[in-house]
Amino acid sequence: MNNSYIENLRTALTVSPENMPLRKMFATALLTEGVTNEAEIEFKKILQATPTDLDSKLGLTKAFFANGKLSEAEIIAEELIAAEQSSADMYLLIAQIALKKDNPHRAFEFYNTAISIDKSLIDNSLADAINDQLVKQGLAKPISTISETDELDSIFTDIEKPKIKFADVGGMSIVKEEIALKVIHPIKNPQIYAAFGKKIGGGVLLYGPPGCGKTMLARATAGEISANFINVGINDVLDMWIGGSEKNLHDIFQTARASTPSVLFFDEVDALGANRSDLRNTNGRFVINQFLDELDGVRYSNDGILILAATNTPWYLDPAFRRPGRFDRIIFVAPPDFNARVEVFKIHLKSVPTEGIEIEDLAKLTDTFSGADIKAIVDIAVESKLPQSLKLGRVVPVTQFDLKQAIKNHRSTTKEWFATAKNYALYANHGGLYDDILKYLKIKN
Ligand SMILES: Nc1ncnc2c1ncn2[C@@H]1O[C@H](COP(=O)(O)OP(=O)(O)O)[C@@H](O)[C@H]1O
Ligand SMILES: [Mg+2]
Structure with a gap:
């Protein structure tokens, strides 16, 4: 693109001034060539004729920005974003504006949004500039202090x-x-x-x-x-x-x-x-x-x-x-069923000295208990024997009675969770996501 291209367009426009596509090419060329004052005027003319033209809104925003009219640029950019008519370069533009207005945090957010939409917009010098300001305002660590290895x-x-x-x-x-x-x-x-x-x-x-x-x-x-x-x-x-x-x-x-x-x-x-x-x-x-x-x-x-x-x-x-x-x-991962509770009791009682234990009995008494509940019960029973063991100077084994006592004083911790989960499973069960919860609660087969 060169100036003769611009001049040709200018000539063509004097012949057909109402040709908006042509004027758009002209305005865009001006913007690209850095003739931004004139670009601003041209984009405004187009928007007077066709107020909803998206390309021209983007063009005008860029022209405003280039001409130092930051607030004007920002207003249109935000309007476009709010109307979900935006593109990644609008986010990038807002990031640049925010940086100029000393708001690196906002710049950072919009820059990230822009590059997450369009990776080709990654701009290291802009990122560095944002980071520098963040560091100045105490919002980020200087890059040099976060070397790969020590982190x-x-x-x-x-x-x-x-x-x-x-x-x-x-x-x-x-x-x-x-x-x-x-x-x-x-x-x-x-x-x-x-x-x-x-x-x-x-x-x-x-x-x-x-x-x-x-x-x-x-x-x-x-x-x-x-x-x-x-x-x-x-x-x-x-x-x-x-x-x-x-x-x-x-x-x-x-x-x-x-x-x-x-x-x-x-x-x-x-x-x-x-x-x-x-x-x-x-x-x-x-x-x-x-x-x-x-x-x-x-x-x-x-x-x-x-x-x-x-x-x-x-x-x-x-x-x-x-x-x-x-x-x-x-x-x-459901609470353990009867057979699983037998296993969990066995696992946690493995290294505990016991006497006369009927594990299946314990498993029957602990319906809805979690594995952690069962572990807590064993711990409590073991602790209840400590004073006696210390007094006698020997290990006093844990009995069925100790464990049953501990079970009696312990409330299953899973019930509360199911009370909440049930509502999600019943009313927000997208694509059967929580069918397993309903099955566990026997609401569904
Ligand atoms: N199935 C199980 N078998 C043995 N112990 C269990 C089991 N489930 C839970 N526990 C005990 O409860 C503790 C807490 O379990 P954890 O894995 O942290 O549960 P979650 O991550 O589901 O909250 C475990 O460290 C273990 O002592
Ligand atoms: Mg966990």
Whole structure:
């Protein structure tokens, strides 16, 4: 494009001044060539004739911006965004305006939105400028202080190699089978899965009442395949520094990628997308987007990583998590049934000196109790024997009576959860998402 192109258009317009498509080409050419004052005039003329022309609104906004009319530019840009007529470059423009107006936080948000829509808009000098202002206002750490290596070390020294296996988790035979089928077999026999054209990947989400062994099972999954276990709590991710949470998430995934085979476990994963109002979480959307990006393994491969997540409140989970290839396998972890409770009692009584115990009796008395409830009962019974043991100077075994006593004084902790869950299962059961809850409650077969 050159000036003769502009001059030709100018001449053509004197012949047919009402030709708006032609005038639009002219105005756009002016804008591109940096003749922004004239571009502004031309776009205004077009909008007088065709007030809803979107391209011209965008053009005028850019011209305003170029001519230093920041507020005018901002008003139209926001109008376009509010009317959902916007494009990524409008977000970028607002980011640039916000930066000029000394509001780096807003600049950061809009810049992120722009590049999450259109990656080609990534602009390192703009990002640096935003970051510089954030640092000046005490809202971000200087880049130089967050070198890759020390950040990786500081977040995750806690890669575990769990010793517990499936056998150490009572009951849950169906859940264990599903995990074996859906994640362990594919990771152990990738060639077979490839031969059947099955794609490996995506994560498994465990949900259910608290204390029923979700975390324990995730750990045991790693133990079962001798993989590294990385337990990510929400506090490992969320960072008060702008952009810090996204970086933490990326580092966490990189750690898992550097230590395959690994089980990457996100506990209370719903909190990643929860609505919050404090500053660090106004960026919740970005954190979720980063999480989905990492999960999708677009830029880096997630081969050899098994991604598990758990939540007690699946209804707060961002629906984007459930798309194919992400957490498309969602498993209900119910309170242990009778046989499972027998197993859980056995597991927790294994190293306890006992006398005359009838485990099946105990299991009958603990309907709806969680695994954690059962563990608490054993702990209470053991403690009740301590004073006596100390006095006599020898271990006094726990009896059936002690355990029954403890059961009597303990309330099942899962009931409250079901009271809430039932409502979601009945009234927000999208696509049968919570059918397992209804089945457990015998509301549905
Ligand atoms: N199925 C189970 N078998 C043995 N112990 C269990 C089981 N479920 C829960 N527990 C006990 O309860 C504790 C808490 O369980 P956890 O896995 O943290 O539950 P959740 O993650 O579902 O809230 C465990 O550390 C374990 O001691
Ligand atoms: Mg847990």
